[in-house]
Amino acid sequence: MSTVFIALQTNEDTRPIVEAIVQDNPSAVVNEQPAMVKIDANDKLVVRRETIEELIGRPYDLQELQINLITMSGNLDQTDDEMVLYWNA
Amino acid sequence: MQIDLRTVSIKPLRHTFDNIARRIGADKPASRYQEGTLDMQQTANFHYRPTWDPDHLIYDTARTAIKMADWYAFKDPRQFYYGAYTLARAKQQDTAEANFDFVENRGLAATLPDEVRDTVLQMLIPLRHVAWGSNMNNAGICAYGYGTAFTQPCIYQSMDQLGIAQYITRVGLLLGDVDVLDSAKKAWMEDDAWQGLRRYVEDCMVIKDPVELFVAQNVALDGLLYPLVYETIIDDVLSSKGGTPVAMLTQFMTDWYTEVKKWIDATMKTAAAESDENKAILGKWVVAWRDRAAAALLPVGRIALGERTDELTAEVVQQFNARMAKAGVPV
Amino acid sequence: MDMQVAKKKLGLKERYAVMTRGLDWTPSYQKMEDIYPYIAYEGIKIHDWDKWEDPFRLTMDAYWKYQAEKERKLYAIIDAFAQNNGHLNVTDARYLNTVKLFISGISPLEYVAHRGFAHAGRQFPGPGPRVACLMQSLDEIRHAQTQVHAISNYNKYYNGMHDFHHAHDRVWFLSVPKSFFDDAITAGPFEFMVSIGFSFEYVLTNLLFVPFVSGAAYNGDMGTMTFGFSAQSDEARHMTLGLEVIKFILQQDPANVPIVQRWIDKWTWRGYRVLTLVAMMMDYMLPKRTMSWKEAWEVYFEENGGALFKDLARYGIKMPDCAAQIALEKDHLSHQAWSTFYNYAAAANFHTWMPDEDEMAWLSSKYPESYDKYYRPRMEYWREEAAKGNRFYNKTLPMLCQTCQIPMIFTEPGDPTKLCYREVDYKGDKYHFCSDHCKKIFEDEPEKYVQAWLPVHQIYQGNCFPEGTDPTVEGFDPLAAVLKYYNLEFGRDNLDFEVSEDRKNFAEWRGQATKNV
Numbered sequence: 001m002s003t004v005f006i007a008l009q010t011n012e013d014t015r016p017i018v019e020a021i022v023q024d025n026p027s028a029v030v031n032e033q034p035a036m037v038k039i040d041a042n043d044k045l046v047v048r049r050e051t052i053e054e055l056i057g058r059p060y061d062l063q064e065l066q067i068n069l070i071t072m073s074g075n076l077d078q079t080d081d082e083m084v085l086y087w088n089a
Numbered sequence: 090m091q092i093d094l095r096t097v098s099i100k101p102l103r104h105t106f107d108n109i110a111r112r113i114g115a116d117k118p119a120s121r122y123q124e125g126t127l128d129m130q131q132t133a134n135f136h137y138r139p140t141w142d143p144d145h146l147i148y149d150t151a152r153t154a155i156k157m158a159d160w161y162a163f164k165d166p167r168q169f170y171y172g173a174y175t176l177a178r179a180k181q182q183d184t185a186e187a188n189f190d191f192v193e194n195r196g197l198a199a200t201l202p203d204e205v206r207d208t209v210l211q212m213l214i215p216l217r218h219v220a221w222g223s224n225m226n227n228a229g230i231c232a233y234g235y236g237t238a239f240t241q242p243c244i245y246q247s248m249d250q251l252g253i254a255q256y257i258t259r260v261g262l263l264l265g266d267v268d269v270l271d272s273a274k275k276a277w278m279e280d281d282a283w284q285g286l287r288r289y290v291e292d293c294m295v296i297k298d299p300v301e302l303f304v305a306q307n308v309a310l311d312g313l314l315y316p317l318v319y320e321t322i323i324d325d326v327l328s329s330k331g332g333t334p335v336a337m338l339t340q341f342m343t344d345w346y347t348e349v350k351k352w353i354d355a356t357m358k359t360a361a362a363e364s365d366e367n368k369a370i371l372g373k374w375v376v377a378w379r380d381r382a383a384a385a386l387l388p389v390g391r392i393a394l395g396e397r398t399d400e401l402t403a404e405v406v407q408q409f410n411a412r413m414a415k416a417g418v419p420v
Numbered sequence: 421m422d423m424q425v426a427k428k429k430l431g432l433k434e435r436y437a438v439m440t441r442g443l444d445w446t447p448s449y450q451k452m453e454d455i456y457p458y459i460a461y462e463g464i465k466i467h468d469w470d471k472w473e474d475p476f477r478l479t480m481d482a483y484w485k486y487q488a489e490k491e492r493k494l495y496a497i498i499d500a501f502a503q504n505n506g507h508l509n510v511t512d513a514r515y516l517n518t519v520k521l522f523i524s525g526i527s528p529l530e531y532v533a534h535r536g537f538a539h540a541g542r543q544f545p546g547p548g549p550r551v552a553c554l555m556q557s558l559d560e561i562r563h564a565q566t567q568v569h570a571i572s573n574y575n576k577y578y579n580g581m582h583d584f585h586h587a588h589d590r591v592w593f594l595s596v597p598k599s600f601f602d603d604a605i606t607a608g609p610f611e612f613m614v615s616i617g618f619s620f621e622y623v624l625t626n627l628l629f630v631p632f633v634s635g636a637a638y639n640g641d642m643g644t645m646t647f648g649f650s651a652q653s654d655e656a657r658h659m660t661l662g663l664e665v666i667k668f669i670l671q672q673d674p675a676n677v678p679i680v681q682r683w684i685d686k687w688t689w690r691g692y693r694v695l696t697l698v699a700m701m702m703d704y705m706l707p708k709r710t711m712s713w714k715e716a717w718e719v720y721f722e723e724n725g726g727a728l729f730k731d732l733a734r735y736g737i738k739m740p741d742c743a744a745q746i747a748l749e750k751d752h753l754s755h756q757a758w759s760t761f762y763n764y765a766a767a768a769n770f771h772t773w774m775p776d777e778d779e780m781a782w783l784s785s786k787y788p789e790s791y792d793k794y795y796r797p798r799m800e801y802w803r804e805e806a807a808k809g810n811r812f813y814n815k816t817l818p819m820l821c822q823t824c825q826i827p828m829i830f831t832e833p834g835d836p837t838k839l840c841y842r843e844v845d846y847k848g849d850k851y852h853f854c855s856d857h858c859k860k861i862f863e864d865e866p867e868k869y870v871q872a873w874l875p876v877h878q879i880y881q882g883n884c885f886p887e888g889t890d891p892t893v894e895g896f897d898p899l900a901a902v903l904k905y906y907n908l909e910f911g912r913d914n915l916d917f918e919v920s921e922d923r924k925n926f927a928e929w930r931g932q933a934t935k936n937v
Contacts, residue, residue, distance in 0.1 A: 002726070002727030002730055002731070003723065003724070003727060004727070005724075007630075007652075009649050009653075033634060033710075034634050034638045034710065035637040035645055035649065036637075036649065063476075063478065063482055063486065066476075066478075066486045066653055066656075066657070067486055067489055067490055067653060068653065069652070069653045069656045070649055070652040070653060070655075070656070071625075071626055071629075071630065071652055071655060071656055071659070072656050072659065072660075073659075073724050073727065073728070074727075075663065075667075075731070076475050076476070076660045076663075078432065078475070078476060078477065079431065079432050079433065080431060080432045087727050087728075087730070087731045088731050088734065099505065099577070099929045099932065101576035101577055102576065102577060102578070102579070102925075103575065103576055103582060104576060105572070105575075105576075106568075106572070106575060106581070106582055106583065106584065106585075107582045107583035107586070107907065108583060108585050108586060121565075121569055124565075124568050124569060124572055125564075125565035125568055125569060128585045128586075129531050129564060129565075129568075129585070130531065131528060131532065131588065131589055131598070132589065133589040133590065134589050134590060134595075134598075134873045134878075135602055135873070136595070136598065136599040136603065136606075136871060136872050136873050137599075137602055137603060137606040137868050137869075137871045137872070138606060138871065139605070139606045140461075140606055140607060140608055141457075141458040141461070141606075141608055141609070147602060170565050171491070171561055171562040171565050172491040172494075172495055172562075172565070172566070172569075175484055175487045175488040175491050175562075176488050176491060176492070178484040178488070179484045179485050179487075179488030179489075180488075182481045182484045182485055183485075185481065186481070217443055218443060218445060220443075221443035221444065224554070225542060225550070228538050228541050228542040228550075228554055228557070229542045231535070231538040231557070232535060232538040232539040232541075232542050233539075237531075240535070241561065244534070244538055244554070244558050244561060245558075247538075247554060248480060248483075248554065248555070248558050251480050251551065251554070252480030252481060252484070254439075254443050255439045255479050255480055255481065256481075258438055258439055258443070262430075267430075267438060270438060270442055274442070277445065278445060278448075287449065291447045291448075291449040291450040291455070292449065292450065294447070294450060294455045295450050295454045295455060
């Protein structure tokens with residue numbers, strides 16, 4: 001088992017995103033650091049557009065994530081609907 | 090009413106970095122363009138020679154025949170540093186987006202006369218490959234040129250041309266489908282009308298001198314292509330035949346070229362004003378590449394202009410010559 | 421998504437494909453090898469550039485839109501920071517020295533990255549990696565500029581940063597980061613991608629930026645925090661590019677595997693040696709610490725890098741051998757480095773100091789195996805001497821490692837009481853190394869590393885004095901002449917923090933800001 005993670009700036013834009021990630025990833029652990037929030041998960045972490053849209057009540061383009069992204073680890077696969085980070089191990 | 094906003098007032102020790110103060114002649118507040126541009130490129134005590142070009146230093150003035158006492162004599166009149174650049178493009182992008190939406194939501198593409206639509210598909214869409222070539226050529230100028238004042242705008246130009254290639258692609262997808270792009274590419278690769286231009290673009294890709302490449306790509310080719318295609322053909326000729334929606338879809342290119350022309354002219358002017366030697370070399374390059382570019386554009390122009398091609402192309406060349414003369418380059 | 425397509429709704433991947441690879445063609449008027457002349461000599465075999473998987477798929481219009489939004493936010497904060505004298509909100513004036521280290525050591529590298537990625541982005545025959553490289557080239561000039569713009573305000577009030585471009589090309593310790601990037605950009609385009617795109621961006625960047633940036637946040641430096649986090653958002657794109665490049669090269673041909681492994685080994689070590697500066701920054705220079713260097717190494721390299729190399733194992737790539745030595749050094753690196761800079765405080769563009777009692781207690785708790793035993797006694801001695809007015813400044817010049825260019829200060833792996841020292845005879849000259857790994861890097865490419873511009877050698881050869889200096893005149897002061905060449909002002913830019921103008925001014929200005937005078 002390997003850890004994948006994503007780190008986002010802490011702000012109003014990312015609050016619902018973090019919430020969405022936690023909803024969609026049962027293994028997600030949220031780690032709040034100065035001005036940033038890092039989310040670890042086992043082997044795979046999914047960011048789903050629909051979940052975010054339900055939380056914010058407007059259409060969301062996953063590429064908007066770029067604005068608040070700090071760092072991440074794992075292989076990346078992005079489509080219109082989801083962004084997946086994963087290790088193949 | 091006077092508002093007295095109090096903050097702690099402390100006296101700064103200096104107003105800008107020393108290198109900026111040396112260049113602007115005094116320790117005074119400098120612009121973000123200046124602080125983000127001047128002396129950004131390293132100049133001394135390089136550790137190793139490039140394994141890919143052992144005859145030169147990492148950054149080397151000897152890669153070009155043009156000689157400058159100071160490569161920071163160049164100044165981008167737009168004063169683009171990254172922030173100013175992206176903000177300007179984001180604004181244009183917004184307009185372009187609104188234009189695409191307008192044309193799309195009102196179904197204006199379907200209202201285009203067949204003749205106009207065919208001209209656009211045949212003449213405009215293959216130009217996405219020309220823009221792609223420019224993306225690559227400007228990357229080369231940026232990589233192998235000397236001094237941030239000269240090289241910085243070239244990465245912007247490179248990415249702008251990628252953006253233009255993508256806008257043209259969207260025009261194709263709006264007027265047709267992916268097969269429209271395929272047939273345009275086939276024309277680019279095989280049709281006689283395009284081979285002069287394709288040869289020109291490929292020949293540019295092997296130019297080693299970054300300033301000559303700047304002349305061949307940004308001065309000569311773009312200097313004829315943009316006025317001919319976007320100003321003459323699309324904005325004038327096609328618009329008068331009911332092709333105004335096309336002009337909306339290419340507004341980005343028209344506005345963009347009006348803007349970049351200022352930078353290109355300023356660059357030529359500075360290089361030419363430096364010395365008679367520079368002037369002579371630039372003049373030689375401009376004439377040679379202009380003549381090739383004009384010849385290569387004739388069959389492309391003919392797709393839209395028919396028998397008026399020679400006359401309108403000659404006009405564009407004449408305007409180009411006037412531009413160069415104004416920049417102090419003998420043509 | 422901005423790219424709206426009327427007829428057939430293309431998915432993100434197809435849409436991006438027509439917007440990038442669809443633009444490319446196979447040339448027929450010029451030969452491929454003339455258009456892409458630098459792609460063969462490294463021995464990497466690529467059979468099918470179309471197998472390249474694009475990570476983030478940003479078209480230019482989306483790029484402009486999102487990047488402009490980031491820039492708007494960033495400059496609003498930079499402006500607010502300047503208007504509010506934000507610099508007076510940092511924990512204490514010692515913190516400013518991390519900013520000096522950053523602007524003179526790191527920001528110029530961002531610029532080299534910009535040019536390097538323009539070069540790689542021009543040279544790769546595959547449209548996918550080419551576009552990704554050029555976008556990164558554009559991002560890197562952003563990073564260089566936003567750092568200069570954010571730090572410009574600090575430069576107005578504090579010393580040591582005023583001529584950072586000039587310093588970067590000349591000051592002795594800055595040859596460590598400079599030679600690192602010079603090494604990368606002078607390598608072939610594939611090695612450049614492995615060195616910067618993968619080893620630096622993917623494996624090590626978290627160790628550079630997250631500590632610096634979290635450190636800034638923790639120490640009240642809003643300006644640095646903001647440009648740092650804003651730059652990091654691009655970094656996420658760069659990291660995925662680095663990882664895709666490695667996977668792509670490895671998948672293309674089994675013969676690529678040993679070449680790539682050698683590069684990963686080399687660049688992990690080279691990058692780690694540069695991070696020595698970060699290690700001491702984290703453990704000594706941040707008044708309020710976020711985590712120790714050792715903890716950061718464990719989280720970001722051992723844990724995260726471990727997962728990465730486990731993932732790459734199926735291509736035949738293994739964890740670099742140097743990781744074992746780095747693990748042995750993690751209890752010592754920052755202490756040895758800070759001791760060295762404490763020694764050479766007369767010749768650097770930032771101030772140094774000895775940790776106070778609380779800070780020593782923190783170091784003991786973070787380094788229970790090493791700090792009290794090896795480093796505390798030495799530091800207490802220096803502190804006592806300084807209190808008696810004998811602040812120690814080392815006036816001799818250190819021997820440098822030919823590869824990493826760090827003074828030969830590191831100890832034998834496993835024996836912190838013995839200096840590590842290696843040498844190689846090459847064409848009649850003797851070359852010195854700090855470690856087996858630096859020695860091996862030299863031995864693999866001696867013709868490259870003999871060219872190194874070693875600051876100490878250059879000083880001894882008389883190349884680091886202002887023009888017209890006569891070193892034979894009576895009373896010649898070599899340090900004064902070298903500082904002139906560096907354009908550093910003795911007594912303002914250098915020496916101990918305790919006696920610095922920065923300390924005095926900061927205290928006075930902060931007093932004005934918080935008290936009624």
